Amino acid sequence: MTKKVPLTDEIVFTVADLVDDAQQPTREPSHSEIEFQINRYNLQKGDPRSQGLTVGKAKRIRAVLSWAMETDHEAGEKLVASLISLIKARGGFRETSKNYVGKEAIINAQVAFKEEGFDLSKEGDLRVLVLDNLSDLEKEDALRAYIRRAKKGAEDAALLAGTGKDLLEAVSAFILTKLWGDYPQTSNFPTLLGQTFTALGLITSKQNNNQSNRKAHQRFEASLYELGCSVNMLRNKEGTGHGRPFLPTLTEGEAKAAVESMGMISEFLMNKLKNVQ
Structure with missing residues (x-):
């Protein structure tokens, strides 16, 4: 698993979709786990919840990553990689898990990452594309x-x-x-x-x-x-x-x-x- 990945508008939207649980019962990762990752890369200033706003997970991630694109691109890239690892650890890429994020959300993320030279497997492993295999x-x-x-x-x-x-x-x-x-x-x-x-x-x-x-x-x-x-x-x-x-x-x-x-x-x-x- 890579330590940081490209940060683009499309990746922001697809990663936010991976944590979006607005249309179903709450699933992990929790807000507190997401907050830990945000704080880990000192991106609190872009977090709506740090400003006292109540927002869902998808909107929260979109806001933080969009803020990172403008102010600390490298920290945002590291946060994306950590979020993918967190979602995988909570069963987000496993169909039998209660925290499964859904096939469409995974495919959308795969397309976004591939356009930036990265491969996101259906199991949630994120790696740089090896040119010789393409x-x-x-x-x-x-x-x-x-x-x-x-x-x-x-x-x-x-x-x-x-x-x-x-x-x-x-x-x-x-x-x-x-x-x-x-x-x-x-x-x-x-x-x-x-x-x-x-x-x-x-x-x-x-x-x-x-x-x-x-x-x-x-x-x-x-x-x-x-x-x-x-x-x-x-x-x-x-x-x-x-x-x-x-x-x-x-x-x-x-x-x-x-x-x-x-x-x-x-x-x-x-x-x-x-x-x-």
Whole structure:
């Protein structure tokens, strides 16, 4: 079970539906259990009940998560993951349980999470989608979900779980496989990214044409290639034991800029792929 998951409007609504018991006898988790999780991530200011309002569970969760989206996105992501774990622990995903949330609510949540690159099983296990197990269309959707998270600076989008690849590596491998049928798995990163640029008809900084004669868009493309290589060099390939994808010498601001750069370059390449297929 992951410790945090994407926080989007659709996920807010579907998670709220998972705790909604307004149309039936009360089921767990209780308000007090939900409150414990809210307080755990210091999101009390977004809780209507902390302001003396009486609201149901679904409205309460919608309010807190919507508030988190605006004020503390990471805390909101952690709360979502904890709520899924809590609902599972109370039997919410088990059809024989009195706390079962219902098939439709589960399916809606599965769709919302899948669009963000996560798999929610019918048993309530929430995990990052493993790209190797997906079809081409599903893989493209998952990569675009990672890209959206990377553009927001989410570090967990930089290094793809279960693959050993960072986002730019995975995008390059996907594009070359689509265009060439395979990709050179033993190539170093600059070569892999360079081949991706070439396959898409883009200029890299390694090409020997007279740089002073390059058009503005070619200089832009070459700069993106160089930026991609630079970000890859910041990869923490040894690991810190805490899952941080970048070297420990980087500040939080530098790491955020690095992962946002990965997202921006990856999106640029994926969009270019549409034009050459």
